[in-house]
Amino acid sequence: MVTLLKKHADFFIRGPVGFHLIYGSQDNVFSVERMQEFADFLANYQVIFPLVAAHISVYAQFICGILFILGKQIKWAALVMIINFVVAIGLVHLSDRYPQKFPAIMMLCSSIFLFLNSWGNLSAKQEMHV
Template sequence: MNKHLFLPNLKGGADLAFLLLRVLVGVFLIHGVWDNVVSLARMAEFTTFLADHKSPLPGLAAPLSVYAQLICGALILTGLLTRWAGLIMALNFVVAMVLVHLDQSLREQFPALVLIAISLVLATHGAGGYALDAILGGKRR
């Protein structure tokens, strides 16, 4: 079969694609929790939201989730400790699925499902070449 059918030359753009993915996800995660970081009232609202969804220890779960997303968002954005950040975010959004999204439509579940999938891709594939992981790990091309 013709090898060009499988577009092997696109593999050369993988590092750039991972950079774009990381920037989008990192900024999204940080933006999504920033209001909770800078406002005690918004954090209290999130705590109440988790309590309403039967979260165990919502007073602990809310800041844990918020600061995990903030820190992991920054790590993903910069490509530092990306595999760890991916694992933590996958777990965070699996918990969100179980607590909040299971009774929702697929359209409503989709953002959490996509964040689980992207987090698992980052955990298993790493950050790509344009990342602090690659620079500090000596694998920058």
């Protein structure tokens, strides 16, 4: 029983993080105007091909949020989010004050945790036979 509970304990990270990723990206997924606003925002930071970068980031967050909630391909979703938020922090949030930087830091740290500790498909624990 304890093992079963531990196996699914990561849901208390996956659930809120997944919800936040979906909530934060859904407006761009379902609105061309919002996606263009995000692309324009990225262009202000001299991102190459800002519309392509906007689509990649938004759809990655939306899909990975769904995968986190469903508990599917967690390691791969977490790896994608690690890359996404390292880039986001490095390009956009580096000069932000801490309160503005905090959500991106939490998404990065949560993704690192899920990559290393999740019991979902292809998790680090399964690969180490723990």
